[in-house]
Amino acid sequence: MSRAFEDFSIGDVYELGSQKVTHEEIVQFARMYDPQPRHLDHEDLIASGWHVTAMFMRLYAEEVLLHAAAEVSPGVDELRWLRPVRPGDILTGRVTVVGVAASLSRPDCGILQQRGEFFDEQDRPVMRVMLYGLMRRKEGLS
Template identity: 40%
Template sequence: MAKLYFEDFQPGHTAEYGPRVVTREEIIAFAAQYDPQPMHLDEAAGQKSLLGGLGASGWHSCGIMMRMICDGFILNSSSMGAGGVEEVNWLRPVRPGDSLTLRTTILDKRTSKSRPDMGIVRIRYEMMNAHGECVMTMVTPAMFGRRHPGAPS
């Protein structure tokens, strides 16, 4: 696959990546290390919470999504990082055994006014479980190198 540059991202384009299966062990290990709230560590505590059972930390879901983004296309691109995240929404719990897929949609793009070697691509990410239910969304402006810096956009 050819390396992706700013010019290769077109508004409206969608792609899907995955699946990625989440295990009970990784949910608990992540929670124990980074988000030790009871509903992420124990099934009984999860049952008594709004999650209604053991569920991955939202931050764990973000990490899973980032790995899927990297494996899907970022590691084969001219990515220069991101200046932040516009929004993150955790819509449904990620459960042990969930098989997750990631859909990306290019929202818009613009060349950088201050850096002619770079463009900014706004991307919407939607992570779905095997039932087609959206468990998480994220929108971020990602920076990519331009194939021909300074050329008209």
């Protein structure tokens, strides 16, 4: 069953699971989307911040969005890449609901504000983002 807007509360935390970062994925992503030397062939290879964000989004979609009455996202704020991500790093994601509000344009929906975080295996933050999502209300789910 999908979680509706009313099923989310401020303070709710959703653990997203983990993802191991590989050398091959870093280079493949860089070749396709961010072909800077640090992401392609540098001796101290690091993942593109956009790659890190895409990995986070995959975990977020699988753990939260695919189990919710999600509509669309009106955007994100405060996307920050806080430390380099290297091959072999294991990243663990988490989102925390920090705001809930009625949608002014869609009475059948509410807007969730969630803080997304990615941590390395030493529990150090590598990425933070503020996510906004439009979720259908229970009465609109029939």
